[in-house]
Amino acid sequence: MAKPSFPRPAFLARAARSAHPLRWVVAGVVPLGWGLVVGWWTPRGPGTNTEAVTSLLVSLAVGELAGWSSRSRWAMFAAPVFFALAVELVRWPLRGPTVDAPHLSGFGLGALLLGRGVHGLLSLLPLLVGAAYGAGLARRAAPTAGRRPVWTWLGRVGVGSLAALVALVTVGVALPAATAALPGGIAELTTVRGGGDRELGVLLRGTDRHAPVLLFLPGGPGGSEVGAVRRHLAGLERQFVVASMDRRGAARSWAAFPPSSSLTLDNEVADLLAVADRLRQRFGRPDVYLVAHSGGSLVATVAVQRRPELFRAYVGVGQAVHLLDADRSQYADTIVWARRTGRAELVRQLTELGPPPYPDMYHYEPLLANEAAAFDFDRTGSHEGRGGAGENLGVAEYTVLEKAHVLGGALDGWDVLYPKVQQVDLRTRVRQLAVPVYLVDGAHEVPGRLALTDQWYAQLQAPHKEHVVLGDAGHRSLYQRPGPFVDLLTRVRAETAGAGG
Numbered sequence: 001m002a003k004p005s006f007p008r009p010a011f012l013a014r015a016a017r018s019a020h021p022l023r024w025v026v027a028g029v030v031p032l033g034w035g036l037v038v039g040w041w042t043p044r045g046p047g048t049n050t051e052a053v054t055s056l057l058v059s060l061a062v063g064e065l066a067g068w069s070s071r072s073r074w075a076m077f078a079a080p081v082f083f084a085l086a087v088e089l090v091r092w093p094l095r096g097p098t099v100d101a102p103h104l105s106g107f108g109l110g111a112l113l114l115g116r117g118v119h120g121l122l123s124l125l126p127l128l129v130g131a132a133y134g135a136g137l138a139r140r141a142a143p144t145a146g147r148r149p150v151w152t153w154l155g156r157v158g159v160g161s162l163a164a165l166v167a168l169v170t171v172g173v174a175l176p177a178a179t180a181a182l183p184g185g186i187a188e189l190t191t192v193r194g195g196g197d198r199e200l201g202v203l204l205r206g207t208d209r210h211a212p213v214l215l216f217l218p219g220g221p222g223g224s225e226v227g228a229v230r231r232h233l234a235g236l237e238r239q240f241v242v243a244s245m246d247r248r249g250a251a252r253s254w255a256a257f258p259p260s261s262s263l264t265l266d267n268e269v270a271d272l273l274a275v276a277d278r279l280r281q282r283f284g285r286p287d288v289y290l291v292a293h294s295g296g297s298l299v300a301t302v303a304v305q306r307r308p309e310l311f312r313a314y315v316g317v318g319q320a321v322h323l324l325d326a327d328r329s330q331y332a333d334t335i336v337w338a339r340r341t342g343r344a345e346l347v348r349q350l351t352e353l354g355p356p357p358y359p360d361m362y363h364y365e366p367l368l369a370n371e372a373a374a375f376d377f378d379r380t381g382s383h384e385g386r387g388g389a390g391e392n393l394g395v396a397e398y399t400v401l402e403k404a405h406v407l408g409g410a411l412d413g414w415d416v417l418y419p420k421v422q423q424v425d426l427r428t429r430v431r432q433l434a435v436p437v438y439l440v441d442g443a444h445e446v447p448g449r450l451a452l453t454d455q456w457y458a459q460l461q462a463p464h465k466e467h468v469v470l471g472d473a474g475h476r477s478l479y480q481r482p483g484p485f486v487d488l489l490t491r492v493r494a495e496t497a498g499a500g501g
Contacts, residue, residue: 027070034062035083039090045119047254052173063130071138075131080124096412114408132159177399195270201252206241214240219294222413224250227392232479235486249409251402272303291315308434313496317440321452322425327356329448337374361415377444384479436464442473
């Protein structure tokens with residue numbers, strides 16, 4: 001007796017017609033190959049507008065080819081998956097929250113959005129949209145029966161909405177950064193070659209291009225403070241040519257982030273020395289003024305010790321002296337504050353962790369996330385609020401993509417470099433500097449850091465040294481009280497003026 005024959009559902013018929021092995025091989029190999037290229041070319045995601053737009057357009061084309069080859073909307077899923085697997089395989093040796101396995105914490109969510117989230121918008125989304133349109137074009141060329149008009153219409157609306165999002169993202173990342181002109185002076189977004197021939201982003205601004213050069217190095221590895229310098233310290237532009245430098249992995253220096261193993265104190269120092277030397281040559285100055293904040297001051301101090309002839313004077317703000325001792329003091333103070341204010345969960349977290357050092361950023365998250373609250377002060381009249389660096393992202397000197405990299409670069413740079421420099425102790429490593437030294441702190445700086453600065457300052461030998469404490473300010477005193485800080489730098493210029501000043 002013959003078996004009964006049933007009509008084949010339309011979707012199975014379409015799947016069978018599109019299941020030719022060669023079509024699926026092409027549909028898989030092309031996204032896979034593009035992923036390998038991207039993993040080598042931009043392993044942490046596009047860093048410049050050109051890279052971002054290229055990533056969007058090529059991903060769109062690759063997705064369309066995958067959809068056309070397979071003649072199936074399953075390519076909308078397969079193409080992004082093959083691409084993502086290839087990228088993750090190539091960048092496996094890298095380290096940092098934006099490329100490591102996702103972490104269930106506030107910092108972990110931020111890293112996921114700033115890393116894979118941004119990369120997904122620039123690669124996975126156009127792959128998906130391209131695959132949908134490619135499959136649609138192929139299916140129109142070979143129409144089939146049994147279509148469902150309602151589902152087809154809904155699918156087209158959904159894909160059209162995603163396509164509109166791709167177009168919006170493309171326009172957003174294509175918009176260039178800019179800086180307002182200074183008639184008769186200099187206003188320029190540029191790059192300067194640092195150590196290892198890596199291009200580092202620098203903003204140059206000054207009303208008089210013949211004024212002394214002031215090189216500013218931001219805090220934290222992967223740090224950028226271009227926004228803060230522009231918003232709060234424009235007064236310096238009347239006294240100096242201000243060169244605000246992005247460290248490796250930061251906004252305009254995103255592509256300069258090296259393999260994790262080679263990000264060290266020594267090559268950060270080499271970057272600073274190379275940029276200082278090139279600025280000195282470009283502006284015809286015998287030396288430059290150096291201002292560094294927080295973690296950047298550790299790099300800056302070692303750089304001044306190695307090449308004092310490059311610098312007219314050194315100004316360290318929120319000076320780092322010995323990170324490990326500072327962290328242990330902050331740990332103890334934070335537990336006391338948490339107990340006093342009834343934060344039992346924070347006490348539990350810190351007790352389980354024990355005192356620093358820790359191996360990565362996530363272990364430091366309870367300390368970092370609660371620093372502003374644990375060491376709070378009256379910010380009435382403060383030029384910068386509690387949001388700190390995040391408040392300064394709205395300036396025109398950052399592109400949309402660079403705004404994401406300001407935070408993503410700080411997470412990756414901190415995670416990679418911080419454990420390597422925790423043991424550096426200026427009290428034993430740098431006892432003498434051959435240039436005038438001015439240290440600046442806020443009166444509400446974390447107490448352990450202030451104590452270490454006092455210890456180092458007491459033994460430091462220099463042609464001139466001075467420790468200035470700004471009232472009603474904390475760790476970011478130069479942005480919180482910019483008026484007194486600009487006045488201090490005006491005085492520093494006057495006191496150190498000579499053949500080059």
